[in-house]
Amino acid sequence: MNIAVVGAGWAGLSAAVRLRQKGYSVVVFEASRALGGRARHVHSRTLNSRIDNGQHILLGAYSETLALMTTLGLDSAALLHRAPLSLESTDGSFALHVGSLPAPLHLISAIMTARGLSIVERIRIITLTRSLQRRNWKVKAGLTVSQWLHQGGQSAQVICRFWEPLCLAALNTPVQDACAQLFARVLQDSLGGSKEACDVLIPRVDLSQLWPEHVEHYAPGGPASLSVRRGKAVRHLAATSTQVELDGMGFDAVVVAANAPSAHRLLQQLAPTQSGDLYLESLARFTYIPIATLTLQLERPWHLPAPMLLLTDKPEQLQFGQWLFDRSSLMTASELQQAELTDHQDYAACQINIVISDARSMMRHPLGDVVAAITAQLQQQTRRLGPMPAVVGHEVIVEKRATFAALPGLKRPSNDTPWPRIWVAGDWTDTGYPAVLEGAVRSGRNAANAVQRALSSSSLRNVVRSI
Ligand SMILES: Cc1cc2nc3c(=O)[nH]c(=O)nc-3n(C[C@H](O)[C@H](O)[C@H](O)COP(=O)(O)OP(=O)(O)OC[C@H]3O[C@@H](n4cnc5c(N)ncnc54)[C@H](O)[C@@H]3O)c2cc1C
Structure with missing residues (x-):
């Protein structure tokens, strides 16, 4: 069976690897010449050098991303610089280092020995984090990070020094607007996990070289194939109950792993239905x-x-x-x-x-x-x-x-769409994560699993019918 993937960002490439692993032939279409989407290399003409599209960091908690690199035969320990979480200001006024104690003592000791916070502020950070953990990392629906921090007795200084940089780095949304539940999810994965989960991983090579460019050479054996068509923007999408057409080429299924506006442009070409309209509305709601x-x-x-x-x-x-x-x-x-x-x-x-x-x-x-x-x-x-x-x-x-923008109450679409043979993937799908690399990789994996479930149950139905 032939599956198309639209978009060679981390979500699309993650989907492509999983689909190929499951024995499907996969063609990835990517509008740009570079692989990796928003996490890719670019050529800087002014510096005459290959640089990243933007500095990215990964966390020890990015387990699916690390597993994907292993699947591709890559040594993540060599390609990523790993160090325990360390927040230190250049002027020396603030410093927090996670030490070698096992969880949860690693955090308690890091906060208790932090420089630039009063003893009351340190105790309040620990109390708030522990109470979030006791509530199974659940926050009242609709709360912003700022509301949650104020309810948790955090001072203006501790918000400014500690919470705000963390929230902006993780959600790219200021504390006064950011969704407290999404922030809690980041805290759960990093601070609530093992000591290694809050390690910071910085790529030693550029983001396209880190793993996206290796996908083109992924060949786990078997008759299926995986190819990437760079510089090919997909413009037309059509679907029947038996096949999907992309710019006139036929496939058994497609994973649209473009960004949400581009996915919207493609999906709106499909036959209008009530559930389709609602689905398209959810894609248009992002800011x-x-x-x-x-x-x-x-x-x-x-x-x-x-x-x-x-x-x-x-x-x-x-x-x-x-x-x-x-x-x-x-x-x-x-x-x-x-x-x-x-x-x-x-x-x-x-x-x-x-x-x-x-x-x-x-x-x-x-x-x-x-x-x-x-x-x-x-x-x-x-x-x-x-x-x-x-x-x-x-x-x-x-x-x-x-x-x-990671705002409270934002409803994000699932990988399944109302149209047969069409799935979506991307950091904007309903991953439970903010817009981060690990969310994109998980979304790609989930879309691939959904394709397999649907195609194997439809082939089973065909076998039963033919008996
Ligand atoms: C500057 C910056 C810094 C960031 N820092 C971090 C960080 O430190 N840590 C972290 O975890 N996350 C970070 N992120 C977020 C992270 O980059 C994204 O969450 C992730 O890259 C999203 O991947 P994606 O595959 O979902 O989407 P995208 O990367 O947007 O991939 C979509 C791909 O689809 C292609 N496409 C679109 N339309 C078509 C079409 N019609 N036909 C063919 N191809 C098409 C696009 O060209 C693109 O390559 C940062 C993002 C930016 C921009």
């Missing part, structure tokens, strides 16, 4: 929030003490930087030596990334002014870490629809 990533090319590697550090943003001064990532601190001593020996020509070793989640206010200002203000922000807030090397180039990437 989106941008993320910006500023890559600065330095004249030499910086050697920061950690690959990921917290910045204090001051939007009124256009200092929008929230997180600072240093590629050189991910490199081994010999890799760094090599980079320095080659006269600083190893571009990646000399790059730092500054992440601006919820970049809506940043986008109201001229980019040149923002870059200058963030560079000044770095110089001011990293003084204790030694002089910042000179900036020799920069690139700003703004993903306008980086994630959907």
Whole structure:
């Protein structure tokens, strides 16, 4: 049987691998030349180098993503830099490090030894987290993160220093708007799991190389095949009870793993039904929030003490930087030596990334002014870490629809659609996660499982009929 997958983001490629594993032949259609969707490499002309579309981190709790890499024969331990969760501000005013104690003591000790919080604030964080755990990580429906934190007695300072950066990083939605239940799910997976579940994993290679590009070479044996057609945007979708047509090509089923607006454009071409209209409405209900990533090319590697550090943003001064990532601190001593020996020509070793989640206010200002203000922000807030090397180039990437706004009460569509032979996958489906990589990978897996269930029961029916 032949299955089509529309979109080679993490959801579509996850679906393709599972379908191929189950013995189906799969063709993936991807509009772009690069694989990975919103988590892919791009070529920066100004830096003349291959950089990520945006800095991404994974968590130890991303079990399906790690399992998928293993399925593809990849060594995730070598490809991802893994370290216990560490939230440390560049100016040294705040620091929280998860130590080596087993769960849940790892968290309690991390919070009790955190720098920059009063003893009362530390106890309140622990009390709130433990009470959430006792409620099985369930929060009253409709609550925002801000309402939940205030009800849990969190001070303005602890919200600003601890909860807000976590919520923005996980949901890309500010605490006053973000859905408390989705945030609780992130806390459940990371803080409520084993000590390793809240490890932070930073890719050592670019996001397309991490695993998406390996899918084209996945060949688990058997007569079926898996191919990826890059640069092929699917424009037309039609379906009958016996087959699906994509731009005139026939398949037994399709997984539409495009982003929600593009999936909407394709699905609305299908025969209108009442349930179809309701389904389309659920796809049109999303609103989106941008993320910006500023890559600065330095004249030499910086050697920061950690690959990921917290910045204090001051939007009124256009200092929008929230997180600072240093590629050189991910490199081994010999890799760094090599980079320095080659006269600083190893571009990646000399790059730092500054992440601006919820970049809506940043986008109201001229980019040149923002870059200058963030560079000044770095110089001011990293003084204790030694002089910042000179900036020799920069690139700003703004993903306008980086994630959907994770608002309370948002109803997300399931993988099953009202149309026969058509399924969807993507971080926007009803995964229980916010818009994150692990949600996308799980959505792809769930769509593949649903295809298999439906096709095997319909072939069984055909066999019974023919008897
Ligand atoms: C800047 C940024 C930073 C992020 N940081 C993190 C992070 O640190 N951790 C984390 O877990 N998540 C992060 N995310 C979220 C994460 O990237 C997404 O959740 C995930 O990549 C979504 O994958 P997807 O497959 O669902 O969708 P997409 O990646 O959007 O994939 C959809 C694919 O479909 C293709 N397509 C669309 N229409 C068609 C068509 N008609 N025909 C053919 N192809 C089509 C698109 O080109 C695209 O490749 C971040 C996102 C951004 C933008």
